[in-house]
Amino acid sequence: MKVALILNANMHCSPYVKIYSKILDEIKIEYDFLAWDRSKIGETGGTFFQKGFPYGNGNKLSWVFNYYAYSRFLKKQIKANGYDKLVVFGPQVGFFLFLFLKRRYNKRFCFDYRDIFIEQLVPKIFKRFLKISALNVISSPGFRPYLPNDFEYIQSHNFDIVTLEEGLDKYINDGNFDRKSINILTIGSIRDFDENYQLVKSLYNRPNYIIKFIGRPDQAGVRLQKACSDERQTNVEFTGFYKDEDEPQIINDADFINIFRPDKIKCSSTFTNRFYYALIYKKPMLVTRGSLEGSYVEEYNLGLALDDCSQLDEKLQLFISDFNYEEFNENCNKLLKLFLSDYMVFRQRLIDFLYS
Numbered sequence: 433m434k435v436a437l438i439l440n441a442n443m444h445c446s447p448y449v450k451i452y453s454k455i456l457d458e459i460k461i462e463y464d465f466l467a468w469d470r471s472k473i474g475e476t477g478g479t480f481f482q483k484g485f486p487y488g489n490g491n492k493l494s495w496v497f498n499y500y501a502y503s504r505f506l507k508k509q510i511k512a513n514g515y516d517k518l519v520v521f522g523p524q525v526g527f528f529l530f531l532f533l534k535r536r537y538n539k540r541f542c543f544d545y546r547d548i549f550i551e552q553l554v555p556k557i558f559k560r561f562l563k564i565s566a567l568n569v570i571s572s573p574g575f576r577p578y579l580p581n582d583f584e585y586i587q588s589h590n591f592d593i594v595t596l597e598e599g600l601d602k603y604i605n606d607g608n609f610d611r612k613s614i615n616i617l618t619i620g621s622i623r624d625f626d627e628n629y630q631l632v633k634s635l636y637n638r639p640n641y642i643i644k645f646i647g648r649p650d651q652a653g654v655r656l657q658k659a660c661s662d663e664r665q666t667n668v669e670f671t672g673f674y675k676d677e678d679e680p681q682i683i684n685d686a687d688f689i690n691i692f693r694p695d696k697i698k699c700s701s702t703f704t705n706r707f708y709y710a711l712i713y714k715k716p717m718l719v720t721r722g723s724l725e726g727s728y729v730e731e732y733n734l735g736l737a738l739d740d741c742s743q744l745d746e747k748l749q750l751f752i753s754d755f756n757y758e759e760f761n762e763n764c765n766k767l768l769k770l771f772l773s774d775y776m777v778f779r780q781r782l783i784d785f786l787y788s
Contacts, residue, residue, distance in 0.1 A: 433461050433462065433516045433517070433786070434461075434462045434463065434464070434513065434514070434515050434516055435456060435461055435462070435463040435464075435515060435516065435517045435518065435519065435786065436463065436464050436465075436466050436509070436510060436513065436515040436517075436518050436519070437449055437452055437453065437463055437464070437465050437466065437519045437521070438466045438467075438506060438518060438519065438520050438521060438525055439465065439466065439467040439468065439521050439522075439525075440468060440502075440521060440522040440524050440525045441467070441468055441470055442467060442468065442469055442470055442471050442473065442475055443465060443467050443475055443477060443478060444471075444473075444475065445470075445471075446467070446521065447590070447705070448521075448544075448546060448571065448588075448590045449465065449521065450592065451588060451590070451591075451592075451593075452519055452544075452782070453465075454592075454593070455779055455782060455783070456786075459783060459786070461786060464478065464479060464513065464515075465477060465478030465479065466478065466479050466481075466506055466509055466510075467479070467480050467481070468480065468481045468483070468502055469481065469482055469483075470483075479509055481501075481502050481505045481506075483498065483501065483502070499524055499525070499528050500528060502525070502528070503525070503528035503529050503532075506525070506529060507529070507532055510532075510536075516540070517537075517540055517541065517542070517785070517786055518533075518537055518540065518541035518542070519541065519542045519544060520533070520541055520542070520543050520544065520565075521544045521546070522544070522545070522546065522547065522549070523545065523549060523550055523551040523558065523561070524549065524550060526543060526561050527550065527551075527554075527557065527561065530557070530560070530561055533561075533564060534564050537564075538564045539564065539565070539566045540566060541564075541565055541566060542565065542566060542567040542568075542569060542782065542785055543561070543562070543565040543567070543568050543569065544569045544571075544588065545568065545569065545570045545571070545575065545579070545585075546570075546571040546572075546590070546702075547698065547702075548575065548578055548697055548698050548701065552578065555580070558580070559580050562580060562583050566785050566788070567586060567781060567782065567785045568583055568584065568585050568586065569585070569586050569587075569588045569778065569782075570585045570586070570587060570588070571587075571588055571589065571590050571702070571703070572701060572702045572703050572724060573587065573724070574700065574701030574702060574703075574724035575701055575702075577701075578697070578701065586777065586778050586781050587774040587777070587778060588774075588775070588778045589703065589708065589771050589774060589775060590703065590705060590708065591708045591712070591771070591775075593772075593775055595712055596708075596712055596768055596771070596772060596775075597772070598712075599711065599712030599713065599714075599764075599768060600765050600768055600769070603684075603712060603713045603714050604714055604757075604761055605714035605715065605716075605757050605760055605761055605764075606757060607755055607756075607757030607760075609687055609752045609755070610687075611640060611749075611752070612639075612640050613640065613641075613642055614640060614641050614642070614687050614688070614748065614752075615642045615644060615685060615686045615687045615688070616631070616635075616641060616642070616643050616644070616686070616687065616688045616689075616690055616718070617644050617646065617682070617683065617685075617686035617688070617689055617690065617715075618643075618644065618645045618646070618647070618689075618690040618706075619646050619647055619679075619682060619683065619689070619705075619706060619709065620646075620647040620648070620704070620705055620706060621647050621648045621650050621653070622645055622647060622648075622649060622650055622652055622653030622656060623650050623652050623653075624652055624693055624694055624699075625652040625655050625656055626694070627692050627693055627694055627720075628645070628652070628656050628690075628692075629656060629659060630692070630740060630741040631643065631690060631692055631718070631741050631744070632656070632659075632660060632665060632668055633741070634741035634742065634743075634744040634745070635667065635744060635745060636663075636665065637664075637665060637666050637667055638667060638745060639666075639667065641667050641745075642667055642669065643667055643668045643669070643690075644668075644669045644670075644671070644686070645657075645668070645669070645670045645671070646670075646671040646674055646682055647671075647672070647673070647674070648672065648673060649670070649672055653670070657670045679709075680713070683709050683713045683715065684713060686715055687715070687716070688715060688716050688717065688718055688735065688748070689706050689709060689710040689715045689716070689717050689718070689735075690706070690717075690718045691704055691706045691707055691710070691717050691718060691719045691720075691725055692718050692719060692720055692738055692741065693719075693720050693723065694720075695720055695722060695723065699720065699723060700720070700722065700723040700724060701723075701724055702724065703724065703725060704725070707719075707725050707728075708771075710734070710735070711734075711764050711767055711768055711771075712764075712768065714760070714761055714764050716734060716735035716736070716751065716755075716760070717729055717734055717735035717736070718735060718736050718738060719735060719736070719737050719738070720737070720738060721737040721738055721739050722737075728767065732763040732764075732766065732767055733759070733760070733763060734760070734763060734764065734767075735751070736748070736751055
């Protein structure tokens, strides 16, 4: 048996694909990555469509043309390799492959959904697509209100299972905060200017806070860095790309993980990587009240759910004063175990699909 894992972007932008490849490695099923080198960085480890396509391009005609060209590339690769099963990531690719999948892979592909996007504009077509998929996987329970309710959806969280299992015992918050140097970390791509700027301004040059932004500098990140430089913010640090092996130490050095984001559909219905990092490494979070993450943070007392960043210093100091580290660690593990049970269901359903 041979399987194709079909992405709609670079592999480095799609870490969730490793969830599948790890399971395929365990059960010794051969697979290929079919991906799109949109960033033109010359990635290796798969078969790539070599055509750059800048993120954030607002030209709809260009978007359609590029996805059509990518779908032709995919059809050619799938036919040439004769894959037994497919895993299709994202409705964008699925729509452009719809007729091909219906004709050749009806009930022989798994659909993985991780972002609210174009399917909201064409619900009838999306339903037809879901009907021909053998297994529909979602990465967040917050997507369910936006998806057709007459289909079964299997939950697949965006984490590495080994790291999660280690997090249950290996990482513990000891409750010791250095109030002279409280480290607030934003790790990963910086996509939201306004919310991060709110955070920075609320703690403007306070010497007892270090605000770190570590990750790829998207357009919002470049703008934020310039604003901090122009305003001579002395307690804000920016670092670009980091090595995967450095990630545990970077997160362990933090006191709080910043996940304060816009109150939009995409943001309010998803779990970020930072949310999982915070649970695994036992770090309190700053999240948006009313979001999916905010509801979990409030229910399990895992940090601060914020409407805005006003009086953030006082809120942080109060949280630290009342912090019960034993209860906090226990609540993190409760949620991790819940997510672990979701993973075990997903793993078994994926294996059942592959061998059906």
